[in-house]
Amino acid sequence: MRRRLAVWHLLGPSLLVVAVAAVGTTTSPTIQFQVRSVLVTAAIVVSLYVFVGNSGVISFGHVSFVAVGAFAAGIASAPAEVKPSTFPKMLPFLANLEIGNVESLLLAALVGAIYAFWVGIPLMRLSGLSAGIATFAVLIITHNVIRNWEAIGPGAKTLALVPPTTGFLQATVGLLIVMAIAYGYQRSRWGRRLRATREDPLAAQASGIEVHRERLIAFTLSGALAGFAGGLFVHLLGSITTEQVFLDLTFVTLAMLVVGGIGSMWGALIGALFIAGLNAFLVELEKGVVLGARELDLPSGTRLLTLGVIMFVVLVTRPEGLTGGRELSWPIRRRRRV
Amino acid sequence: MIYLQAFVDAVALGTLFALVAMGIGLVFGVIRLVNFAHGELLTAGAYALLFTKGMPLPVRIVVSLAVVVALSALMEFIYRPLRTVSPATVLIATFAVSFLLQNAALLAFGTQGENVEFLTELNTAFVVGGLRIRWITVVGLVVGGLTLAATGWVLRRTDAGLQMRAAAADVQMARLLGVPVRRVVVMAFLVAGLLAGIVTLVLAVQRPLITPTFGFQVMIPALVGVVVGGLDRLVPAALGGFAVGFATVMLSSILPGAQRVFLNTVLFVLVITILLLKPDGLFVGRRRAVERV
Amino acid sequence: MAEVLLRVDGLSVRYGAVSAVEEVGFGVDGGEVVGLVGANGAGKSSTLLAITGVVRPQAGDVRLGGESIVGWSTERIARAGIALVPEGRHVFSSFTVEENLRLGLLGRADPAGAEDDLAWVRELFPVVAERADEFAGHLSGGQQQMLVIARALLSRPRVLLLDEPSLGLAPSVVETVFSALEQVRERGVAILLVEQRAHVAVAFADRTHVMRSGRLVMTLDRGHRIDVDEMAEAYFG
Ligand SMILES: Nc1ncnc2c1ncn2[C@@H]1O[C@H](COP(=O)(O)OP(=O)(O)O)[C@@H](O)[C@H]1O
Ligand SMILES: [Mg+2]
Numbered sequence: 001m002r003r004r005l006a007v008w009h010l011l012g013p014s015l016l017v018v019a020v021a022a023v024g025t026t027t028s029p030t031i032q033f034q035v036r037s038v039l040v041t042a043a044i045v046v047s048l049y050v051f052v053g054n055s056g057v058i059s060f061g062h063v064s065f066v067a068v069g070a071f072a073a074g075i076a077s078a079p080a081e082v083k084p085s086t087f088p089k090m091l092p093f094l095a096n097l098e099i100g101n102v103e104s105l106l107l108a109a110l111v112g113a114i115y116a117f118w119v120g121i122p123l124m125r126l127s128g129l130s131a132g133i134a135t136f137a138v139l140i141i142t143h144n145v146i147r148n149w150e151a152i153g154p155g156a157k158t159l160a161l162v163p164p165t166t167g168f169l170q171a172t173v174g175l176l177i178v179m180a181i182a183y184g185y186q187r188s189r190w191g192r193r194l195r196a197t198r199e200d201p202l203a204a205q206a207s208g209i210e211v212h213r214e215r216l217i218a219f220t221l222s223g224a225l226a227g228f229a230g231g232l233f234v235h236l237l238g239s240i241t242t243e244q245v246f247l248d249l250t251f252v253t254l255a256m257l258v259v260g261g262i263g264s265m266w267g268a269l270i271g272a273l274f275i276a277g278l279n280a281f282l283v284e285l286e287k288g289v290v291l292g293a294r295e296l297d298l299p300s301g302t303r304l305l306t307l308g309v310i311m312f313v314v315l316v317t318r319p320e321g322l323t324g325g326r327e328l329s330w331p332i333r334r335r336r337r338v
Numbered sequence: 339m340i341y342l343q344a345f346v347d348a349v350a351l352g353t354l355f356a357l358v359a360m361g362i363g364l365v366f367g368v369i370r371l372v373n374f375a376h377g378e379l380l381t382a383g384a385y386a387l388l389f390t391k392g393m394p395l396p397v398r399i400v401v402s403l404a405v406v407v408a409l410s411a412l413m414e415f416i417y418r419p420l421r422t423v424s425p426a427t428v429l430i431a432t433f434a435v436s437f438l439l440q441n442a443a444l445l446a447f448g449t450q451g452e453n454v455e456f457l458t459e460l461n462t463a464f465v466v467g468g469l470r471i472r473w474i475t476v477v478g479l480v481v482g483g484l485t486l487a488a489t490g491w492v493l494r495r496t497d498a499g500l501q502m503r504a505a506a507a508d509v510q511m512a513r514l515l516g517v518p519v520r521r522v523v524v525m526a527f528l529v530a531g532l533l534a535g536i537v538t539l540v541l542a543v544q545r546p547l548i549t550p551t552f553g554f555q556v557m558i559p560a561l562v563g564v565v566v567g568g569l570d571r572l573v574p575a576a577l578g579g580f581a582v583g584f585a586t587v588m589l590s591s592i593l594p595g596a597q598r599v600f601l602n603t604v605l606f607v608l609v610i611t612i613l614l615l616k617p618d619g620l621f622v623g624r625r626r627a628v629e630r631v
Numbered sequence: 632m633a634e635v636l637l638r639v640d641g642l643s644v645r646y647g648a649v650s651a652v653e654e655v656g657f658g659v660d661g662g663e664v665v666g667l668v669g670a671n672g673a674g675k676s677s678t679l680l681a682i683t684g685v686v687r688p689q690a691g692d693v694r695l696g697g698e699s700i701v702g703w704s705t706e707r708i709a710r711a712g713i714a715l716v717p718e719g720r721h722v723f724s725s726f727t728v729e730e731n732l733r734l735g736l737l738g739r740a741d742p743a744g745a746e747d748d749l750a751w752v753r754e755l756f757p758v759v760a761e762r763a764d765e766f767a768g769h770l771s772g773g774q775q776q777m778l779v780i781a782r783a784l785l786s787r788p789r790v791l792l793l794d795e796p797s798l799g800l801a802p803s804v805v806e807t808v809f810s811a812l813e814q815v816r817e818r819g820v821a822i823l824l825v826e827q828r829a830h831v832a833v834a835f836a837d838r839t840h841v842m843r844s845g846r847l848v849m850t851l852d853r854g855h856r857i858d859v860d861e862m863a864e865a866y867f868g
Contacts, residue, residue: 058426122614129372130613132429133565137606137613144606148599251437258430305445308438315431319423497737504723504734511721514683516709516738516786571725 010183012328013269014176017042020273021172030287032168034280039171040232042272043178044249045256047225049268050182051218052257054191056198057127060250061119061135064142065223067245068115069108069230071146071153074162074240077104082161089150101165105174105231112227113220120219124212127201139250147242160239166232174232178225182265190217248304252279255311261321266328271321275307282306340591343469348587350475352580353482357537358560359579360489361530363572366564367506368526371420374432375413377557378439379406379531383538384548385447387456398456403535410531414524436554443550451549456542478540485536486576489529493572502526506570559586566612568619577621582609634697635660636821637682637713637790642691644677644845651677653845654691659790659821664812666832666839666851667825670866674845675825676718679792682823683715684708695790710740714788718795720775722782724768728759731767731778735785744787752781755811773804780808790821797831809835829866830857841865 017039024035048062075083075090080098083090099107123134146153166174185191194214197204205211234240252275260271282303314322362376383406390398416435420428460474493499504512505522513519534553541556542548560579567578585608590601612620635658644652652674659665667675681688684705693700700708709715723731732752736745753760756777762770767778776796783791793812797805812835816822826832832839833855841849841862849865851857 056426058429122610126613126617128425129429129565129569130617133562134610134613137562137609140606141603144600144602251433254430255434258427262426302445303441305438305441308434308441311434312431312438315423315427315434316419319427497733500730500733501737503726507723507725508721510685510705511717511723512734513705514685514709514715514717515734515782516706517734518706 006187009266009327010180013179013266016269016273017172017175017179021168025168030284031280034283036166036168036171036236038273038276038280039175040166040229040236041253041256041276042269043171043175043229043232044226045253045260045268045272046175046178046182046265047222047229048253048257049262049265050185050225051215051222053262053264053268054186054194054198054218055215056262057215058132058254059135059219060132060254061138061142062222062226063245063250063253064119064139065112065116065226066230066233066249067142067146067242069112069227070234070240070245071159071230072111072227073104073108073231074159074234075152075154076107077101077235078159078162086157086160087150087154089155091151094152101163101170101235104235105228108231108234109224109228112230113224115227116223117216117220120216120223124215124219139246143242143246153242156242158239158241159234162234162238162240164235164238166236171232171236174228178229179265179269181221181225182268185218185221186265190214194218252307255307259311259314259321261323261325263320263325264323264327267321267323267325270323274322275311278310279303279307341588344587344591346469346471346475348584350478350482351587352583353479353486354537354540355556355560355563355579355583356576357482357485357533357579358556359564359567360486360572360576361533362557362561362564363569363575364502364506364526364533365530366575367570367572368502368509368523369417369421370425371417371428372432372561373413373417373530374429374557374561375436375439376530376534376561377553377555378436378443379410379413379534380538380541380553380556381439381443381548381550382406382409382553383535384454384542384552385443387538387542388452388454388548391455395457399539402538403532406535406538407528407531410527410534411524414527436557440550440554447548447550449549451547454542454546454548456539456546458543458546460543474540474543478544481536481540485533489533490573492529498522498525502529503572506572559583562606562609566609566620568622571619571622574619574621578619581620634694636696637823638692638694639678639682640692640694642678642681642693643689644674644681644686645689646677646686651845652681652688655842655845655847656691657840657847659823661789661819661821662816664816664822664824664836666836667823667842668827668829668832668839669842671827673842673866675842676794677845678842679715679717679794679823679825682708682792683713709738709786712740712787712789713792714738714783714786714790715792716779716783716794716796718798720772720779722767722770722775722778724766726767727764728767728770728778729763731782732759732763732785735782738786741787745785748785748787752784755784755814756781756807773800776800776804777808777811780811784815788820790823791815792823792825794825795827796824797826797828805831829862833857843868 020035021039024032027035044066052059075094076097076099080096083095087095119138123131126134147156193209197209197211197214201211230245256271256275257268258271259275260269261267286303358376362373365371365373383402386402386405387398390401420431460477461472463470463472493503501512501517502522502525504517505519509519559582563579563582564575567581568574585605589604590598593601593604637659640656642652642655655678657665667678669675677686680686682693684703688701695711695713700711739745758774759778759781767775770778780796796808800808812822824832824836829839833851833853837853839851840847841851843866
């Protein structure tokens with residue numbers, strides 16, 4: 001039973017992801033794009049969960065790793081013929097680089113991991129609000145540097161012509177990979193140690209667990225996955241600006257995690273699917289849809305406003321999130337509540 | 339000379355940030371809640387000024403202050419269900435309210451912004467000893483300084499202030515001494531609202547273009563200041579806000595032209611450094627930090 | 632028959648699955664001192680916290696002057712005249728001694744007589760007058776305990792609850808504290824004194840209840856000669 005349940009904790013969510021993707025392929029092209037972006041956003045949220053969910057420390061800085069992943073993959077794979085003229089100040093090495101799709105995703109993960117590791121060494125000493133502010137500082141710095149240091153980034157311009165390789169197959173497989181790694185980590189020795197520090201830091205420390213080390217492992221892994229998701233993201237969009245991986249995305253992904261339930265991967269996924277699904281729906285409404293004879297056209301801004309309201313209501317009525325921070329339960333014989 | 343000029347501006351901005359920081363710190367002290375939506379109080383006040391454009395000055399000021407204080411009281415009410423919720427969730431929930439209000443403003447007023455035309459004559463400058471000083475800098479300094487002093491006086495000398503500080507320091511013991519904690523919480527939000535309202539008035543003169551992120555842009559550095567200075571004590575929190583405002587202006591005048599775009603990087607690297615070296619707060623003495631544990 | 636000032640009946644307190652207090656009942660009248668002793672974890676502090684509304688009792692009643700106060704907020708109970716001097720020294724350490732005392736005064740239902748009471752506590756504990764402008768956190772442990780008691784007295788309680796006031800204090804300080812409490816009793820205040828060491832309570836209280844695993848198991852009269860075996864039995868069963 002235990003083993004079966006453990007497998008189910010990964011298998012159940014994976015089936016849901018595959019189902020969402022499968023249904024998505026049958027829809028109209030604009031909706032298809034929305035479904036793919038839901039899948040990629042879910043990958044970002046699960047990567048965020050790896051650190052925040054297991055450690056209990058809030059990070060406002062995770063989109064930094066998404067950003068470096070996205071720009072690493074985007075710049076490395078955009079065509080070498082156009083880069084030197086569009087970005088005259090870019091390092092020649094980067095401007096002339098042009099790598100394939102798989103390589104660029106791996107590069108994104110690698111860059112995310114390295115960046116998170118170095119940032120994590122000092123930052124993982126902090127907890128609570130200090131950690132929140134420090135990670136937020138990382139986000140601001142990352143954005144500031146990518147946006148203004150034109151030797152390595154696009155500056156205020158749009159990075160365009162990135163090969164749009166994140167189709168349904170890559171979005172789905174990418175998300176499943178992120179989930180499998182997140183799940184594997186959570187079940188591993190390191191994952192359990194870190195969860196022990198979340199429940200009771202002092203007791204965990206007393207029993208010989210090194211909080212700093214365990215957090216750093218999770219932060220680095222989380223950075224790698226976030227970077228990878230950023231790679232998927234840039235290949236989904238095809239073109240990207242620094243503003244697309246900054247405050248709004250930070251807010252939206254944190255909201256997803258909290259609404260779903262911080263404490264479980266199932267929560268991360270459900271929160272992402274729920275809010276991203278809703279978000280996609282509202283985006284379509286903002287563009288205007290024909291409902292029967294009448295056209296419904298919501299003004300822009302409605303989307304985030306609605307999200308804000310829903311998020312607040314969920315937080316107040318279900319502070320542990322939609323899933324209560326638990327993994328998916330076995331659907332046939334429900335375990336009794338204690 | 340350039341530095342002296344910058345110094346004056348730095349002190350002025352620091353004073354405003356200190357007021358915002360104090361409001362955030364006051365509320366945090368009493369109910370352990372970081373109100374991310376504190377910035378939207380300023381935004382609301384600014385839009386109130388915008389809507390009363392053309393009306394007599396006293397009306398505009400009173401309406402703006404009233405809107406801010408009322409919104410702050412409303413926030414207190416909205417946050418009540420959060421009392422039993424984990425700190426991480428509270429943080430995200432107030433973040434949600436901030437986002438919600440920003441987008442409501444976006445929806446209602448659009449992004450491009452509008453000029454508030456409030457006390458524009460204060461933007462003229464006078465020259466003293468080679469320094470060009472705008473009147474609003476002087477007014478901001480005086481108003482900010484007086485408000486800080488008045489708040490300090492209320493907290494130290496009045497009964498309500500004493501009770502507010504008691505609830506902030508140890509809410510259980512305060513209850514056991516009969517401190518009406520609910521009323522104190524409302525009061526903290528009202529005072530925080532009033533501080534935000536006053537900041538809005540000064541800021542609307544300095545930055546007359548009112549957009550949905552008018553307040554958010556001030557709240558973030560002020561909040562950073564609060565955490566850097568020392569979150570659960572008012573004076574350190576206010577000093578932290580001052581330090582961030584001061585450092586922003588000084589750094590932007592010290593950095594060479596081409597590097598000025600990296601102001602945020604330099605500032606936030608400093609913030610991280612301070613958080614690492616003094617996690618309890620830059621302006622919290624060692625002994626007090628220990629006592630708290 | 633007039634009801635006693637503080638009446639506790641069938642009081643039970645649970646923390647989740649842990650039962651801390653079970654069906655405890657006793658009364659304390661004005662001018663009376665009642666002791667409550669027992670081993671660590673017996674449920675003494677929980678009893679006091681339930682009386683003051685800090686924890687909500689699972690069952691039972693607490694009456695102050697005949698009126699049930701169960702379910703009232705802590706601040707309302709405090710204003711109704713029950714003051715608790717909790718375990719450990721809860722001074723506001725970043726406040727001055729004077730400010731700590733002012734907080735006590737603010738808890739009074741009736742502001743009349745505040746000056747007299749202030750003069751009285753300064754006489755009971757001269758140190759609170761001598762070090763009025765210093766931070767309470769800078770006082771020694773014994774001085775802090777005196778400050779906390781002085782602060783509680785300034786709210787002019789009808790019932791004073793003390794949780795292990797002599798814990799960790801030098802003998803001379805204990806003496807000062809208990810002679811002060813003697814005067815408080817003479818003013819007609821009802822005192823409930825929680826102690827771990829039975830002889831301290833028995834020497835001072837009119838009667839002393841012994842608590843074990845959440846229940847009252849024995850009552851000792853004032854000056855009861857304490858037999859070691861009997862006490863061991865009462866404390867640990
Ligand atoms: N906040 C709490 N949560 C859970 N259990 C508690 C709590 N406070 C006390 N207890 C338990 O209740 C019992 C009684 O504790 P307490 O009232 O403090 O006893 P005493 O004051 O006599 O030492 C003990 O078993 C203790 O572990
Ligand atoms: Mg006890």
